[in-house]
Amino acid sequence: MTRRGWLLFAVMCVLWGISYLFIKVAVDEVSVPFLVFLRTGGGALVLLPLVARTGLSRAVSDIRTHWRWIVAFSAAEMIGPWFLLSSAEQRIDSGLAGLLIAGVPIVGIFVGRAIGDRERLGAVRWAGLLLGLLGVFALAAPALRGGDWLAMGEMALVVVGYALAPRLAARHLTTVPGLTLSAASLTIAGVVYLPWAIATWPHRQPSAAAWASLGALAIVCTATAFVAFFGLIAEVGPSRAMVFTYVNPAVAVVAGMLLLHEPFTAAMAVAFPLIIAGSVLATRTAKVAAPAPAPVG
Numbered sequence: 001m002t003r004r005g006w007l008l009f010a011v012m013c014v015l016w017g018i019s020y021l022f023i024k025v026a027v028d029e030v031s032v033p034f035l036v037f038l039r040t041g042g043g044a045l046v047l048l049p050l051v052a053r054t055g056l057s058r059a060v061s062d063i064r065t066h067w068r069w070i071v072a073f074s075a076a077e078m079i080g081p082w083f084l085l086s087s088a089e090q091r092i093d094s095g096l097a098g099l100l101i102a103g104v105p106i107v108g109i110f111v112g113r114a115i116g117d118r119e120r121l122g123a124v125r126w127a128g129l130l131l132g133l134l135g136v137f138a139l140a141a142p143a144l145r146g147g148d149w150l151a152m153g154e155m156a157l158v159v160v161g162y163a164l165a166p167r168l169a170a171r172h173l174t175t176v177p178g179l180t181l182s183a184a185s186l187t188i189a190g191v192v193y194l195p196w197a198i199a200t201w202p203h204r205q206p207s208a209a210a211w212a213s214l215g216a217l218a219i220v221c222t223a224t225a226f227v228a229f230f231g232l233i234a235e236v237g238p239s240r241a242m243v244f245t246y247v248n249p250a251v252a253v254v255a256g257m258l259l260l261h262e263p264f265t266a267a268m269a270v271a272f273p274l275i276i277a278g279s280v281l282a283t284r285t286a287k288v289a290a291p292a293p294a295p296v297g
Contacts, residue, residue: 008232017251019221020094022213029210032086037197041190042218047183069172074185077165081158088154093262098252105279106132108163132278139271178230
């Protein structure tokens with residue numbers, strides 16, 4: 001890859017890896033709907049002017065033509081997962097949430113077959129699926145034994161949503177520019193959460209750390225990250241661009257340990273290599289059909 005490609009790759013690993021940290025800090029002081037609204041609405045406010053600069057008439061035409069699938073993509077990528085992820089982080093560590101998201105490529109294989117993909121899976125890919133699922137089980141088992149069934153259920157739905165959204169985009173939104181798709185999806189999600197955010201507006205002024213985390217989620221981990229992501233795709237291609245999804249869970253764990261003093265457990269030490277190795281093997285022959293946004297924390 002070029003030097004610019006490596007730089008964008010590193011930026012993506014960090015931006016979407018630290019989002020779990022910011023969610024954890026903010027959700028301790030504000031409601032989940034309020035958090036999701038500020039993240040989506042703030043991100044949309046940053047991206048919409050960029051879309052207008054690249055061609056407003058085309059963007060409007062693309063949205064009018066594909067609005068049903070854009071709504072579906074927004075629901076699978078943002079409206080559902082960002083609420084469930086933030087809710088789960090009220091009960092589990094940010095590092096654990098990031099590691100569970102590492103299972104998205106594995107679940108994506110099953111989601112693809114459920115919606116009609118008939119790509120043949122060889123012995124190596126089946127071995128990767130089993131290895132990755134073993135890692136996910138090893139990671140989730142201690143939390144389930146501790147009674148965090150709701151949080152684990154929410155994270156399972158997040159993983160399914162993140163696995164489904166890129167496939168929806170690859171099948172139905174290939175002609176919509178990534179920036180337009182991101183801005184429109186964020187706008188839809190922001191509108192959905194606006195009434196709920198008003199109803200759950202904080203009664204007490206959140207701390208400076210919470211406000212900073214909310215701002216970072218909207219501007220850095222959402223708007224800036226999407227711009228960097230599509231720049232990375234243009235620089236190195238979609239297949240190489242998606243490799244950062246194997247790295248950002250590690251960033252989430254390290255950030256949680258260093259800044260929130262979260263523990264690094266034996267289950268994490270065992271599960272993380274299994275999940276990453278399983279993901280690499282299970283997707284080694286898969287081709288990325290479209291530059292769809294990857295899972296965002």
